[in-house]
Amino acid sequence: MNIQRDLIVKTKIGEGGRIVIPARIRHAIGAEIGDHVTLTVTDDKSLEIITPKHALKRLQALVRKHVPKGVSLVDELIKDRREEAANE
Numbered sequence: 001m002n003i004q005r006d007l008i009v010k011t012k013i014g015e016g017g018r019i020v021i022p023a024r025i026r027h028a029i030g031a032e033i034g035d036h037v038t039l040t041v042t043d044d045k046s047l048e049i050i051t052p053k054h055a056l057k058r059l060q061a062l063v064r065k066h067v068p069k070g071v072s073l074v075d076e077l078i079k080d081r082r083e084e085a086a087n088e
Contacts, residue, residue, distance in 0.1 A: 021049065051084065 009022045021031070031037055031051050038055060040048045050058075067073060 007028050009025055011020055011022065013019055026032065029037075029049065029051055030053060031049075032080060038050050038052070040050065042048055050072060062075075
């Protein structure tokens with residue numbers, strides 16, 4: 001995990017287990033008040049907060065590792081759908 005040391009901020013757990021995410025941290029992760037985020041406990045018992053946009057980018061990068069260069073998954077899907085439709 002890459003930690004930006006200049007963005008470490010201490011906070012405390014309030015009533016009902018609530019944690020306030022300071023504005024500097026929200027801005028750094030691209031989150032605004034009212035946005036949804038996902039909380040994950042990592043293997044080292046740290047808490048990760050991730051926005052849906054960043055989660056999608058992470059997933060796309062993971063999938064991209066398994067797709068040969070020059071191959072378009074969209075084109076492959078369209079081709080498969082057309083073949084299925086032709087066989088009906």
